[in-house]
Structures are given as C-alpha cells and as structure tokens.
Amino acid sequence: MTDSTEREPEHDAAVIVLNYRTPDLVVDCLRSLSAQIDPGRHEVVVVDNNSPDDSGDRIEAAIREHDWSAWARLVRSPVNGGFAAGNNVGIKATDARVRVLLNSDTIVRDGAMASLLAATRGEQAPGLVGPRLEWPDGEHQISTFRFRTPLTELISAGRVGRLGWLGRRLQGHVVANETHEARDDLDWTSFACVAIRDEVTRSVGLLDETYFMYFEDMDYCRRAKRAGFRVAHEPGARVVHLRGGTSDVKKKTQERKRRPAYFYAARSRYFRAWYGVPGWAIANLLWTLGWLLALVRGKSLAVERQWLDVWSGPVWKPQAAGASNG
Secondary structure, three states, X not given: OOOOXXXXXXXXXXXXXXXXXXXXXXXXXXXXXXXXXXXXXXXXXXXXXXXXXXXXXXXXXXXXXXOOOOOEEEEEOOOOOOHHHHHHHHHHOOOEEEEEEEEOOEEEOOOHHHHHHHOOOOOOOOOEEEEEEEOOOOOEOOOEEOOOOHHHHHHHHHOHHHOHHHHHHOHHHOOEOOOOOOEOOOOEEOOOEEEEEHHHHHHHOOOOOOOOOOOHHHHHHHHHHHOOOOEEEEEEEEEEEOOOOOOOHHHHHHOOOOOOHHHHXXXXXXXXXHHHHHHXXXXXXXXXXXXXXXXXXXXXXXXXXXHHHHHHHHHOOHHHHOOOOO
C-alpha cells in the first residue's frame, strides 16, 4: 500500500481473495475471474489465512496448472487473525487504484469486474461500491443495509416490522435496505464483494482487526462515511455469492442453533465502538425486550442461547476459542 498521493499506483485494480480451508472455492472463483483480468493492469492476490490444511499448496498448484501466474499469486499469513486481518494482509501486499475484496465463495459473472471498476472512476465517484449479489439461479440477495443502532435490535428481535402501524413507522430503521437500482447513498454494503478506492484506504486506514468476523464491513463503511466518502451499489456488476461457503453462521441462524462466540464479540465491539458501553447496554436491553415481545406472540426467531450471548460477547478472545473464518 502506498503512502504517496502523487505517484501512480502499480495496478489499476487488485482483487484480494481470502482463503481459510476453502481451496476448491478459491479455484472456482479464480476461474470466473480469469477472462476479466488484464495482467498488465490488474492482479489477484489470494491470502491464505494460516489454513491448517494444504490449502495454500493446492491453490499455488492450481495457479501454475491453469497458467494464471501472470496475474494471480498467493500470500501466506502467519496467523489466522480473522476476516479483517486477513484482508489487511492483502491490502498491504498490493498497490492499486482500487482494491476489490472478494469472498472465496463467489463466482464473478461475465463483465462484472468491468462494471464494478467503471463505477469507481471519476473525481465524483463513490469511495466504496458493492455489486449485485445473487444466488446461482440469479435470484437477488440483499447486500445493502442501514447501520445497526440500539433501536434496530428491538425491531429485529421483536419482529415489530409486522405490527401494523408501529411496524410501518419503523420501516426506515430496518437494517436490510434492499435495492435493485444503482445508488450512492447507502449506509453500508456487504464485504462479500466490495471495491474500495485507494483514497478511502489512505484516509480511513485498514479494516479494524479487533473484529474477528462479522460487523467489520459495517464498521468500515461507517468510518468511510464519517470521512466524507459515499457507499454505492452497482447492479450491473453481478456476483454469485454461495452464502455459508466460508462460515456456518448463516446456516446456524436458519436452523436456530447457537452462533459462534466470535459473532457476539463482533456485535459487542460494534455497539461499544459507536455508542459506548451505555449504548451497548441499551442495545442489549432493547433486544431483550423485543425477544420477550416476540416470545409472547409466538413469533421469536432467536437462536439457541441468544438471550445470554448478546450479553456475553465482550469476554470472547479468538486466540482462546480456536476460531476459524473464511
């Protein structure tokens, strides 16, 4: 990463793909990128986040076998510090006008990279741009959101969006902010795939590594918006996201099983960072109130032991938990 604002970056774009025990997904992702990369202007860096298997060796072998060495390379992190830390390894290993953070469980549709990068050009371009995320059959995935606040915890836990007049009044505070149109006024976008201009990185800094996994994308977008940058959505760039390929949090949520401790640690970090300890406590109280309201109505979708885990998030340490990430 360059500290100079005068010289030209080495590449127009650098794509950073984070791997943790997902070599087959990484190879599929690289294959989808291969026709969209100009070796003279772009590069792809795969960061192996200290996988305890042979992921790194298999990815390096695939790069050689498919003759991708002109534009793709592997960087090995000595530790598994999580999603933010792993992506920071890639950011520091690249020098580009735009960096695209890309999950390993993605397939980039034809033309998506060109559309995404085009949206980042020009003096008035937004600082961060997310693509349209979709399922393999083309069905849209929600990837644009409003910031979480203490009030959103009441709404989500209590499912009050379904409560007539009150629900209608609170619609503007629901976290999911689905859009199918190009916009540049978003709060935040999913970092399953996001293009970040180098100006943002130099102004805002790296991702916050105190988040092991989850909430780091919302936190980063909030920091970028505070610094004056806009967050945009470009539906012309289509990226398949195989949700759950790098983490089982969404699967556990759907099955209402207990989520990993790192999810609640990240949630706690976010609310404490942006609302202080009192705001974190208020968020938890509002979540608990919403949960009780939904429980009484038979509408609760809380996962196993969530009533306890929202309060215990701050005590988790990744080194002690043996956590994994994608």
